[in-house]
Amino acid sequence: MKFRALALAAAVSAVGLTSATVSTAAFAQAKEQFFPVLVYRTGAYAANGNPWANGYVDYLKLVNAKGGVNGVKLSFEECEFGYATDRGVECYERLKGKGATVFQPLSTGVTFALTDKAPVDKIPLVTAGYGRSESQDGSVFNWNFPLLGTYWVGADVAIQHIAKQAGGLDKLKGKKIALVYHDSPFGKEPIPLLQERAKMHGFELMLLPVAHPGVEQKATWLQIRQARPDNVLLWGWGVMNSTALKEAQATGFAREKMLGIWWAGAEPDVKDVGAGAKGYAALTLQHSAEPNSKVVKDMLEMVHAKGQGTGPKEEVGSVLYMRGLISSMVAVEGVRKAQERYGKGKVMTGEQTRWGLENLNLDQKTLDGMGFAGVMRPVQTSCLDHMGSSWVRIQTWDGTKWTPGADWYQADEKLLRSMVLNASRKYAEEKKITPRTPEQCKQ
Amino acid sequence: MGFFIETLIGGLMAGMLYSLVALGFVLIFKSSGVFNFAQGAMVLFAALAMARFSEWANAALGGNSLFLANLIAFVGAGAVMWFVAWAVERFVLRKLVNQEGATLLMVTLGITYVLEGIGQTIFGSEIYNIDVGMPKEPVMMFESLFEGGILINKEDFIAALIAALLVGLLTLFFQKTPVGRALRAVADDHQAALSIGIPLNRIWVIVWLVAGVVALVAGIIWGSKLGVQFSLATVALRALPVVILGGLTSVPGAIVGGLIIGVGEKLSEVYIGPMVGGGIEIWFAYVLALVVLLFRPQGLFGEKIINRV
Numbered sequence: 069m070k071f072r073a074l075a076l077a078a079a080v081s082a083v084g085l086t087s088a089t090v091s092t093a094a095f096a097q098a099k100e101q102f103f104p105v106l107v108y109r110t111g112a113y114a115a116n117g118n119p120w121a122n123g124y125v126d127y128l129k130l131v132n133a134k135g136g137v138n139g140v141k142l143s144f145e146e147c148e149f150g151y152a153t154d155r156g157v158e159c160y161e162r163l164k165g166k167g168a169t170v171f172q173p174l175s176t177g178v179t180f181a182l183t184d185k186a187p188v189d190k191i192p193l194v195t196a197g198y199g200r201s202e203s204q205d206g207s208v209f210n211w212n213f214p215l216l217g218t219y220w221v222g223a224d225v226a227i228q229h230i231a232k233q234a235g236g237l238d239k240l241k242g243k244k245i246a247l248v249y250h251d252s253p254f255g256k257e258p259i260p261l262l263q264e265r266a267k268m269h270g271f272e273l274m275l276l277p278v279a280h281p282g283v284e285q286k287a288t289w290l291q292i293r294q295a296r297p298d299n300v301l302l303w304g305w306g307v308m309n310s311t312a313l314k315e316a317q318a319t320g321f322a323r324e325k326m327l328g329i330w331w332a333g334a335e336p337d338v339k340d341v342g343a344g345a346k347g348y349a350a351l352t353l354q355h356s357a358e359p360n361s362k363v364v365k366d367m368l369e370m371v372h373a374k375g376q377g378t379g380p381k382e383e384v385g386s387v388l389y390m391r392g393l394i395s396s397m398v399a400v401e402g403v404r405k406a407q408e409r410y411g412k413g414k415v416m417t418g419e420q421t422r423w424g425l426e427n428l429n430l431d432q433k434t435l436d437g438m439g440f441a442g443v444m445r446p447v448q449t450s451c452l453d454h455m456g457s458s459w460v461r462i463q464t465w466d467g468t469k470w471t472p473g474a475d476w477y478q479a480d481e482k483l484l485r486s487m488v489l490n491a492s493r494k495y496a497e498e499k500k501i502t503p504r505t506p507e508q509c510k511q
Numbered sequence: 512m513g514f515f516i517e518t519l520i521g522g523l524m525a526g527m528l529y530s531l532v533a534l535g536f537v538l539i540f541k542s543s544g545v546f547n548f549a550q551g552a553m554v555l556f557a558a559l560a561m562a563r564f565s566e567w568a569n570a571a572l573g574g575n576s577l578f579l580a581n582l583i584a585f586v587g588a589g590a591v592m593w594f595v596a597w598a599v600e601r602f603v604l605r606k607l608v609n610q611e612g613a614t615l616l617m618v619t620l621g622i623t624y625v626l627e628g629i630g631q632t633i634f635g636s637e638i639y640n641i642d643v644g645m646p647k648e649p650v651m652m653f654e655s656l657f658e659g660g661i662l663i664n665k666e667d668f669i670a671a672l673i674a675a676l677l678v679g680l681l682t683l684f685f686q687k688t689p690v691g692r693a694l695r696a697v698a699d700d701h702q703a704a705l706s707i708g709i710p711l712n713r714i715w716v717i718v719w720l721v722a723g724v725v726a727l728v729a730g731i732i733w734g735s736k737l738g739v740q741f742s743l744a745t746v747a748l749r750a751l752p753v754v755i756l757g758g759l760t761s762v763p764g765a766i767v768g769g770l771i772i773g774v775g776e777k778l779s780e781v782y783i784g785p786m787v788g789g790g791i792e793i794w795f796a797y798v799l800a801l802v803v804l805l806f807r808p809q810g811l812f813g814e815k816i817i818n819r820v
Contacts, residue, residue, distance in 0.1 A: 277789045287518070291780075319662060
């Protein structure tokens with residue numbers, strides 16, 4: 069009895085203490101720019117989700133170590149959703165009321181689910197390198213920002229690269245290209261563009277879906293062995309990528325004929341395949357692994373050396389770490405830009421940050437000054453272009469590390485624009501949205 | 512014809528690997544009447560232990576002997592699985608003697624989450640490698656008979672042989688040893704087994720340990736193929752239709768069920784998949800199992816359920 073009373077008292081005290089802590093945190097948060105962070109540190113995609121999340125959070129810490137955004141410190145809270153769309157939406161609902169600046173779900177499925185919610189809650193969705201491709205059209209998708217590149221950009225560059233290797237776009241006629249894709253909104257996203265390109269150039273497109281999480285691909289690769297495509301595009305995430313490379317090895321398909329999207333071109337995808345993946349190439353979302361960049365050196369010196377690093381030091385500068393870091397950087401720069409208009413040193417609302425993201429202008433000098441020299445090229449957004457940049461490189465796995473190629477590609481602007489406008493206008497009709505006019509954009 | 516045979520062989524070998532995981536389900540159900548939903552998590556846990564112990568042992572040995580490092584890791588991972596078996600009996604099952612099957616099933620769901628969480632906390636959630644020297648390159652056979660030959664995956668072939676060997680050993684264990692007979696008695700009736708002096712607690716530890724060792728072997732084979740990462744836990748979902756089809760109480764059933772499911776899903780994906788947009792192999796296996804359930808609820812080799820009223 070005595071023990072029970074004691075336990076009860078301890079529990080009550082603990083609850084009281086927790087409430088006090090929460091209240092203090094909430095008060096502190098009111099003066100800070102709050103970044104919700106949707107992560108998957110557990111589950112089938114954790115190996116890829118972890119470095120991204122560590123890069124994202126570390127960059128916020130780096131900005132704080134440098135004094136914040138014009139003095140405004142950044143705070144964050146992680147929410148684990150295991151790459152499950154329903155849990156991602158739950159995280160969004162839980163964190164949106166805490167003064168969320170932007171959401172970056174790192175999931176095309178969650179992006180689709182949140183696209184209708186963001187305008188109501190007035191919180192921008194930044195989807196750097198994923199999400200809905202037509203959301204590049206900011207006149208319809210006011211709150212979506214697929215910064216740096218969409219899957220249509222990736223698919224277009226992939227075809228350009230294959231054509232370049234074959235000797236020109238006209239040489240694609242009669243060729244067979246297989247798309248091995250994650251059977252999810254993410255994996256299906258490039259299909260319309262590839263179908264369009266197939267019609268234009270007369271190549272055959274073979275579609276091979278792989279069910280989540282992608283550990284069983286034997287039948288897929290048997291079909292590839294039978295059909296003998298000239299190239300395989302790998303549109304995978306997580307364990308699906310390494311499994312595909314192992315199956316390619318097991319069925320004798322040349323890795324040199326495989327080209328992955330930028331989510332299939334990181335260390336966890338090839339690490340345990342090692343020399344078996346030699347020759348495999350993947351697109352980059354501008355950056356590759358960047359261990360020698362200045363921003364990485366700053367990170368090691370100002371965050372990790374002080375014991376504040378989120379993940380292991382060895383991971384800093386790896387491909388997905390850099391992806392998370394850059395995703396964080398563009399969101400922070402959106403806030404900085406917004407402060408130029410709405411008041412330096414003030415905490416920005418989601419609506420104000422949206423304006424900042426729509427008017428981003430990160431030129432090379434600015435990027436170099438921030439430590440991104442050699443990592444990425446300029447990004448400039450506008451009302452009609454929420455993507456801001458479509459630069460892509462090709463990197464190749466040499467058995468031990470990724471080596472980026474010297475060539476930079478860009479998506480065919482004419483083709484991309486026409487497809488984006490068609491799809492976004494269709495979306496606007498369905499949702500009864502009136503696209504913003506150029507005059508409205510200036511407001 | 513060559514391609515059909517190649518798909519068939521691929522399916523048979525994949526089926527043997529499913530059987531290996533399905534065996535874990537069958538062993539525990541056959542011996543304790545518990546449908547162990549945690550078998551997939553046990554595969555993950557065992558594989559994580561093996562991969563990390565091997566990595567640490569290899570580093571400690573200066574990278575000089577991978578074989579010795581793997582041997583140490585195998586013993587270490589076996590000890591970990593023994594501890595898991597002991598802990599499950601001591602802290603979970605001991606309190607639940609003679610409870611309903613549904614209660615015990617729910618408990619194993621809880622064990623799943625605990626093992627997945629603890630496994631990733633202790634050993635990490637990255638992708639780890641198990642290198643037991645499995646050959647990765649394919650071999651071509653019968654090139655003179657079929658155009659392009661028949662491609663055989665050496666790794667799958669060796670894995671299938673190991674699985675077959677393990678099945679043989681387990682069948683002997685169940686049929687020919689006193690412990691095996693005691694396990695079967697416990698499965699029939701907990702109280703009756705206790706009344707004739709069978710030590711229930713010790714038997715449960717033994718059966719969970721045997722299932723743990725099966726999980727370890729499955730984890731090594733699957734981990735060598737796929738890399739050791741969280742998705743190994745989902746491999747158990749591939750074995751569910753196998754046990755439904757083969758019957759929960761039959762070791763040979765797990766093997767035959769595995770082979771049927773393996774062949775069925777590969778042939779369906781290759782020959783029916785393209786007509787319906789592909790990606791059908793996972794649900795096709797369940798459809799196949801459901802069709803069997805319609806006609807034989809106890810599965811192909813399961814014991815017929817007779818309730819006296």
